[in-house]
Amino acid sequence: MQEYTYIMLLERPVIAINLKTYSESLGENAIEIAKAIEQIQTDQTPKYNPIIAPQAVDIRLLAKQTKINIFAQHAEAFDYGRNTGYNIVKSMKDAGAKGLIINHSEHKIELNKIEDVITAAKKEKMYVICCADTINQARAVACFEPDFVAIEPPELIGTDTSIAKEDPDLIKKIVKKIRFIQYNARILIGAGIKTRNDVDICVKNGANGVLLASGVVKAKNISAVLFELFG
Numbered sequence: 001m002q003e004y005t006y007i008m009l010l011e012r013p014v015i016a017i018n019l020k021t022y023s024e025s026l027g028e029n030a031i032e033i034a035k036a037i038e039q040i041q042t043d044q045t046p047k048y049n050p051i052i053a054p055q056a057v058d059i060r061l062l063a064k065q066t067k068i069n070i071f072a073q074h075a076e077a078f079d080y081g082r083n084t085g086y087n088i089v090k091s092m093k094d095a096g097a098k099g100l101i102i103n104h105s106e107h108k109i110e111l112n113k114i115e116d117v118i119t120a121a122k123k124e125k126m127y128v129i130c131c132a133d134t135i136n137q138a139r140a141v142a143c144f145e146p147d148f149v150a151i152e153p154p155e156l157i158g159t160d161t162s163i164a165k166e167d168p169d170l171i172k173k174i175v176k177k178i179r180f181i182q183y184n185a186r187i188l189i190g191a192g193i194k195t196r197n198d199v200d201i202c203v204k205n206g207a208n209g210v211l212l213a214s215g216v217v218k219a220k221n222i223s224a225v226l227f228e229l230f231g
C-alpha cells in the first residue's frame with residue numbers, strides 16, 4: 001500500500017467514509033473496514049483516494065494498523081491544557097489523524113469557530129473537510145479555504161436518496177455556485193450516497209468526491225460494498 005502524501009490526497013477525487021458513532025464501525029470493526037480498503041486498492045494510482053473518519057477513541061489504533069488517511073470527526077482549536085473532555089486538533093494529529101471533518105450537521109459549530117479550527121489545522125498541516133447543510137452555508141465556509149467543502153442536505157442523510165440519484169444537474173449548480181465564491185474549492189457531495197455509480201455521477205458533474213457513512217457501515221456485506229466503491 002502506498003504512503004499517501006498531502007499532494008496525492010488533493011490531486012484525485014476522494015471517497016470519505018464517516019464512521020460516525022455506529023457500533024458496526026467501532027474499534028476492531030473500523031480496522032476491518034480500513035484493511036479491506038487497503039486490500040482492494042493495490043493500484044498505485046487509484047481512481048478514488050480513501051479517507052476514513054473513525055471515532056476519536058479509535059484514531060491511534062487505526063493509525064498504527066493502516067496507511068489510509070484518517071480524519072477526526074471533529075476537533076477544537078484549543079491548545080494543549082485545561083480543556084477537560086474536548087478533543088483538540090493537536091491531539092488528533094498526535095494520534096495519527098491527517099485531517100478533520102468539521103461542522104457536520106450532526107455536530108454544528110459557529111462560523112467564527114470554523115475559521116479558528118481551519119487555522120489551527122493548517123498550522124498542524126492537517127486537511128479539513130468543512131461540511132455545510134445548504135449552498136449558502138457552503139459558500140460562507142468556502143471563504144475560509146478548507147481543503148474540501150462537503151455539502152450534505154440533512155434530510156437525505158441516512159436515506160437511500162441522494163442528489164446524485166435524484167438531481168445530478170443540481171451538483172453542477174452547487175459546484176458552480178461555490179466556485180463563484182472560491183474558484184478552486186474542492187467540493188464533496190454527501191447524504192444518501194451508496195454506490196460507485198453515485199460517486200461517479202458526483203465527480204462527472206464537477207465534484208471532487210463524496211462523503212458517505214451508512215452505505216458502507218450499515219451494509220449487510222461491507223466488503224462487497226467497499227469492493228464496488230474502490231475496486
Ligand code: G3P
Pocket residue numbers: 018104152156157158159190191192193211212213214215
Ligand atoms: O458524513 C456523511 C453523512 O452524513 C452522510 O451519511 O449515511 O447518508 O451516507 P449517509
